[in-house]
Amino acid sequence: MEKSARKEREFKTRRADILEQAEKIFAVKGFYSATMAEIANASGFSIGSLYQYFESKDNLYSKMISEKLDLMHEQVREKVKVASGIAEKMEMIVAAHFQFVENNEDFCRLFLRGENAAPSEVMTSLRQKIMDGYSQHLTFVENELKEGIKRGILRPFPSRDMAAVLLGLIRSAAVDWMLFPKKASLLSRKDFILSVFLRGVQQNET
Amino acid sequence: MEKSARKEREFKTRRADILEQAEKIFAVKGFYSATMAEIANASGFSIGSLYQYFESKDNLYSKMISEKLDLMHEQVREKVKVASGIAEKMEMIVAAHFQFVENNEDFCRLFLRGENAAPSEVMTSLRQKIMDGYSQHLTFVENELKEGIKRGILRPFPSRDMAAVLLGLIRSAAVDWMLFPKKASLLSRKDFILSVFLRGVQQNET
Amino acid sequence: MEKSARKEREFKTRRADILEQAEKIFAVKGFYSATMAEIANASGFSIGSLYQYFESKDNLYSKMISEKLDLMHEQVREKVKVASGIAEKMEMIVAAHFQFVENNEDFCRLFLRGENAAPSEVMTSLRQKIMDGYSQHLTFVENELKEGIKRGILRPFPSRDMAAVLLGLIRSAAVDWMLFPKKASLLSRKDFILSVFLRGVQQNET
Amino acid sequence: MEKSARKEREFKTRRADILEQAEKIFAVKGFYSATMAEIANASGFSIGSLYQYFESKDNLYSKMISEKLDLMHEQVREKVKVASGIAEKMEMIVAAHFQFVENNEDFCRLFLRGENAAPSEVMTSLRQKIMDGYSQHLTFVENELKEGIKRGILRPFPSRDMAAVLLGLIRSAAVDWMLFPKKASLLSRKDFILSVFLRGVQQNET
DNA sequence: AATGAATGAGTATTCATTCAT
DNA sequence: TATGAATGAATACTCATTCAT
Numbered sequence: 002m003e004k005s006a007r008k009e010r011e012f013k014t015r016r017a018d019i020l021e022q023a024e025k026i027f028a029v030k031g032f033y034s035a036t037m038a039e040i041a042n043a044s045g046f047s048i049g050s051l052y053q054y055f056e057s058k059d060n061l062y063s064k065m066i067s068e069k070l071d072l073m074h075e076q077v078r079e080k081v082k083v084a085s086g087i088a089e090k091m092e093m094i095v096a097a098h099f100q101f102v103e104n105n106e107d108f109c110r111l112f113l114r115g116e117n118a119a120p121s122e123v124m125t126s127l128r129q130k131i132m133d134g135y136s137q138h139l140t141f142v143e144n145e146l147k148e149g150i151k152r153g154i155l156r157p158f159p160s161r162d163m164a165a166v167l168l169g170l171i172r173s174a175a176v177d178w179m180l181f182p183k184k185a186s187l188l189s190r191k192d193f194i195l196s197v198f199l200r201g202v203q204q205n206e207t
Numbered sequence: 208m209e210k211s212a213r214k215e216r217e218f219k220t221r222r223a224d225i226l227e228q229a230e231k232i233f234a235v236k237g238f239y240s241a242t243m244a245e246i247a248n249a250s251g252f253s254i255g256s257l258y259q260y261f262e263s264k265d266n267l268y269s270k271m272i273s274e275k276l277d278l279m280h281e282q283v284r285e286k287v288k289v290a291s292g293i294a295e296k297m298e299m300i301v302a303a304h305f306q307f308v309e310n311n312e313d314f315c316r317l318f319l320r321g322e323n324a325a326p327s328e329v330m331t332s333l334r335q336k337i338m339d340g341y342s343q344h345l346t347f348v349e350n351e352l353k354e355g356i357k358r359g360i361l362r363p364f365p366s367r368d369m370a371a372v373l374l375g376l377i378r379s380a381a382v383d384w385m386l387f388p389k390k391a392s393l394l395s396r397k398d399f400i401l402s403v404f405l406r407g408v409q410q411n412e413t
Numbered sequence: 414m415e416k417s418a419r420k421e422r423e424f425k426t427r428r429a430d431i432l433e434q435a436e437k438i439f440a441v442k443g444f445y446s447a448t449m450a451e452i453a454n455a456s457g458f459s460i461g462s463l464y465q466y467f468e469s470k471d472n473l474y475s476k477m478i479s480e481k482l483d484l485m486h487e488q489v490r491e492k493v494k495v496a497s498g499i500a501e502k503m504e505m506i507v508a509a510h511f512q513f514v515e516n517n518e519d520f521c522r523l524f525l526r527g528e529n530a531a532p533s534e535v536m537t538s539l540r541q542k543i544m545d546g547y548s549q550h551l552t553f554v555e556n557e558l559k560e561g562i563k564r565g566i567l568r569p570f571p572s573r574d575m576a577a578v579l580l581g582l583i584r585s586a587a588v589d590w591m592l593f594p595k596k597a598s599l600l601s602r603k604d605f606i607l608s609v610f611l612r613g614v615q616q617n618e619t
Numbered sequence: 620m621e622k623s624a625r626k627e628r629e630f631k632t633r634r635a636d637i638l639e640q641a642e643k644i645f646a647v648k649g650f651y652s653a654t655m656a657e658i659a660n661a662s663g664f665s666i667g668s669l670y671q672y673f674e675s676k677d678n679l680y681s682k683m684i685s686e687k688l689d690l691m692h693e694q695v696r697e698k699v700k701v702a703s704g705i706a707e708k709m710e711m712i713v714a715a716h717f718q719f720v721e722n723n724e725d726f727c728r729l730f731l732r733g734e735n736a737a738p739s740e741v742m743t744s745l746r747q748k749i750m751d752g753y754s755q756h757l758t759f760v761e762n763e764l765k766e767g768i769k770r771g772i773l774r775p776f777p778s779r780d781m782a783a784v785l786l787g788l789i790r791s792a793a794v795d796w797m798l799f800p801k802k803a804s805l806l807s808r809k810d811f812i813l814s815v816f817l818r819g820v821q822q823n824e825t
Numbered sequence: 826a827a828t829g830a831a832t833g834a835g836t837a838t839t840c841a842t843t844c845a846t
Numbered sequence: 847t848a849t850g851a852a853t854g855a856a857t858a859c860t861c862a863t864t865c866a867t
Contacts, residue, residue: 033239036860036861036862037862038862041829047829048829048863049827049863049864050826053826058863132386158403166400166403169382170379173372173375174371174375177371180341193364194372197369198407199407201403201404214851243836244837252853254837254838254854255840255853258838259851259852263837264836264837445651448857449859450857450858453833458831459833460833461830461831461861463859470859570815578815581788581792582784582788584791585783585784585786588787602780605776605780606784609776611821612818613816615772615818654841656850665850666851667850668847668849670841670842670843676841
């Protein structure tokens, strides 16, 4: 039926609209201080309608977080995929992350604030989902680095630890950029981070 | 007066007791889900008494966070102070942080969760305090690194960025350790982090 | 729209129901001892619903007082308006007040108790509103008396003072009636009050 | 024992001090918003000490009100006692009340506010006490007026009603004076009130 | 399907009173 | 006797969720 297809499409669009507004509000107020009424209002729906798209406030928040996080991982992977060569792939890992942060600053600020909180079932499962997603992402990065080790470009450190270090460096640059606002774009710090990661900060002994 | 001195001492002890219990409860439940009644109960005081030591729930949380953070910064600085030589100082920066995280895991988990949230006055001032403390700490680390640059031990990168990188590496190792529990102590990762920071991950070109 | 009109009507009815029950409870217990739960219960609404009709307990109390007071003033004025001649108008002023007191004893007892209290914003504004209402009412009575002075029926006392005296006499009769319950209606004291007001208590010298 | 006599004296002095401060605070904040801590502080005693002089907050308030009211009644009676002749006695009734109000404005404002509230035992008994005191006072005034009726100076109205009217006029003048602050003293309105009471507001027919 | 009024459980905070010191 | 820290009952208000229309 054509009808159901259009309905389906509309459903998704509206769902996305809600998610978009919710993200903004959660970013400003945090999970607890944001209210369903507020989100309903901002997205132009009634409170009741919100519950047609999401089971609960927890669920709305969870979906918002996890879907966006998935998007980030996906974006990173896609950009890395089209890159050729270890060096370019590593550059893309950093660049893609930075681009996502710049394009989704509100969302990322939510993580400065944290608040992946609450002891509820749903929230616990969110935390698990976040960790799983992170774990997979780590594995993805790890595999790229392994290639570098194999080719003798990278030192034979444990690849998982190296991946954690790379993501840690990316994260710390992003946090620093959000915490202490600067004129320069986050992306402009890409080379610095890459350089530190690749060559270390130690003066060449010669 | 002896009397007032003892009272003073008792006051501080009890205040610390409350803070200690509150930390545990906040760590498990988060700021919003933890209740004053729970904290009162856990610390063996009545609800009313809590308010003799702290103005409000916000205030209790703020004090708990900021005092512990101050303690961390202080502990790091003291350990670095007694170290001699750039290398040893940098080692101490990493070691002292790791030790603190191991000794205060509950507290640190609070930061995984984040939740330095709430749009209230008190919480806003807490966030400012956290940022100020971090900023000062960054400056402290930066000054140590500057010495290293001056002596030609470290590459002439912007010292502040290098400091941010070092703290970022420390943080990412700590987060990784808390997120994916391992048998090995966090401290055992010190040399790896230091090595990465100092020599980088790039294979020596030969 | 028919719908919104009915909604509107229902809203007003329910609001009035709450006000009516609240009046009784406040009359018995006073502002502070009355609880929102009690009022909710008595009016057959949930606690939450009370807050859909009134912003706060203070607000509920304020509206109840000021709307009823407005009603009293209005009723007095309407009855006076249809009266013809100074004598009849003055009679109506007394009669209308007494009728209101008899019909709204609970409400009036609230004023024996006073309790237009509380240092809150809302309550301060209530007190101002009460005074303003009283002031206007005084002016209304004053204008009627001025007519009597102009026609040489009343002694040329300051009209405002005379108005205050008349309302004072009305009030004292009402208070006496409420304080020391008697079989006779308050209205039956109308002629006495009027007589005292007009001719005083002094024996005619002859 | 001398000692106990001094103790007794001290006790009364301190009790009076508390009552004095309490009156001020109650006048400003009302019964419910005033706190025992505040009263303790203002009167220079500890909270615990307050309870050595008064059983409870209700009791403190009750005693403050009833003792001051007794004082008012007493002062009026004494001044009336030394007056000679009906006219002078009636003048004194008005003058003595007005003087008390001027000398105890804070206290009297408490009655504008009312708040002889609370459904507690103690408060109920206070209300009874106030009514009894008022009733006795009314009887006292009534007896003076009876004398006037007997001597043919006053119209043969029911004496109790006349007394209520006189006290009502006094009250309304006092309330008006407190509600709408004026430069003139309250006492300066004595003759007006007396004149209205005696001769009414009606123009003499001549 | 959409609405938004109604619900009521849940919680921070206050403050009269007590009692150990 | 005096103190004031400790107590905990009491209560206004919020907001996620439901469901009648």
